[in-house]
Amino acid sequence: MTRRPLPLCDGVPASRLQLPPGPWRTVLEALCARFPQIPQPIWESRFARGRVLAADEATPLAMDAAYRVGLEVAYYREVDEEPVVAAIERIVHMDAHLVVVDKPHGLPVVPAGGFVRQTLLHRLIERLDNPHLVPLHRIDRATAGLVLFSAEPGTRAAYQALFREGRIDKRYEALAPPLPHLTFPYVHRSRIERGVPFFRMRECAGVPNSETRIDVRERMSDCWRYRLEPVTGRKHQLRVHLAALGAPILHDPWYPELRETDAAAPALQLLAASLAFDDPRDGRRRRFDSQLRLQR
Incomplete structure (x- = not known):
C-alpha cells in the first residue's frame, strides 16, 4: 500500500515516526520521550504551528492528541544553524519513475539530526522540481554511493517491493x-x-x-x-x-x-558501488554503477 503523500513545509519533506508501546497519555509526551534532546517547548511550538501531523490523514494534531500505539506521526524538523555540505551529488539516471543518484560522503539522504535542507532528498526536490520524490532505501550520511529514488507515486509500491522482498542486488x-x-x-x-x-x-x-x-x-x-x-x-x-x-x-x-x-x-x-534488479514494470535487467572511488 502506497503511503499518503505529505505536503512540503518551507520546501522540507516530513519525517515519519510510528509510535512505539509506552506509558504516555498524549502524542506530545511520546515525542518528548523519543527525542529527549529536543525541549518540550519546541515540540509545543511545532504542534501550535501545525508542524506535527497524523500521517495517514495528513492533518495537524492537537497539542493534547491522545497517544496510540502504532500511530504514524509526521513532523517537520527545524534547526537553528545547519552545517553546509559542500560536496555535490551526481544524477546517474533519471526517468519518469526512477532517479538514481551518486551521493557524496557527508550528505544525509533525508532530514536527520542537525540536517534539514542540506540533505540529498531536499536538494533533489528543489533541483528536479518534483515533490513526489521518495528514497526507496537509505545509506548512512558517512557512506558515499548510489541511492535509488521513486519519482512517481503510482509505481512506487512495485519498486519498494524489490527491497522488501530481497530482489535487488546491492554491492x-x-x-x-x-x-x-x-x-x-x-x-x-x-x-x-x-x-x-x-x-x-x-x-x-x-x-x-x-x-x-x-x-x-x-x-x-x-x-x-x-x-x-x-x-x-x-x-x-x-x-x-x-x-x-x-x-x-x-x-x-x-x-x-x-x-x-x-x-x-x-x-x-x-561506497555503495552498484545496484541491480529486474525492473518490475517490464522485467528488463537494470544495473547502475557509482562513478565515485574510494581513496586511502
Whole structure:
C-alpha cells in the first residue's frame, strides 16, 4: 500500500515516526520521550504551528492528541544553524519513475539530526522540481554511493517491493585492514541490536538477524579493498561486521570504538558501488554503477 503523500513545509519533506508501546497519555509526551534532546517547548511550538501531523490523514494534531500505539506521526524538523555540505551529488539516471543518484560522503539522504535542507532528498526536490520524490532505501550520511529514488507515486509500491522482498542486488566497496586468517569469499552472520549511545549498533548473543557476504577485490600492503554484499539491511551492518572481524573500515569514527572527529576528518571509506534488479514494470535487467572511488 502506497503511503499518503505529505505536503512540503518551507520546501522540507516530513519525517515519519510510528509510535512505539509506552506509558504516555498524549502524542506530545511520546515525542518528548523519543527525542529527549529536543525541549518540550519546541515540540509545543511545532504542534501550535501545525508542524506535527497524523500521517495517514495528513492533518495537524492537537497539542493534547491522545497517544496510540502504532500511530504514524509526521513532523517537520527545524534547526537553528545547519552545517553546509559542500560536496555535490551526481544524477546517474533519471526517468519518469526512477532517479538514481551518486551521493557524496557527508550528505544525509533525508532530514536527520542537525540536517534539514542540506540533505540529498531536499536538494533533489528543489533541483528536479518534483515533490513526489521518495528514497526507496537509505545509506548512512558517512557512506558515499548510489541511492535509488521513486519519482512517481503510482509505481512506487512495485519498486519498494524489490527491497522488501530481497530482489535487488546491492554491492558495496570498503577499504579496511587485511584479514589474512580468513578464507574468502566469507559469510558473516550475527545478531545486531541497538547499542550505546543510541546511534550506534552492536553485535550480541542470540539468533542471527544479519548476514553479509565478503570478498577481496584488491590486496594492498596496509589495507584491502573488500566487496560487500549485504543479504540483510540492518543499520550500520557493514561497519559493525567488519569491525567485529577485526578490520574496521578506514576512518570509521563509530566502530569499533566511538571517537571524536571534526569536519576536516577523512571520509569513511565505504561506497555503495552498484545496484541491480529486474525492473518490475517490464522485467528488463537494470544495473547502475557509482562513478565515485574510494581513496586511502
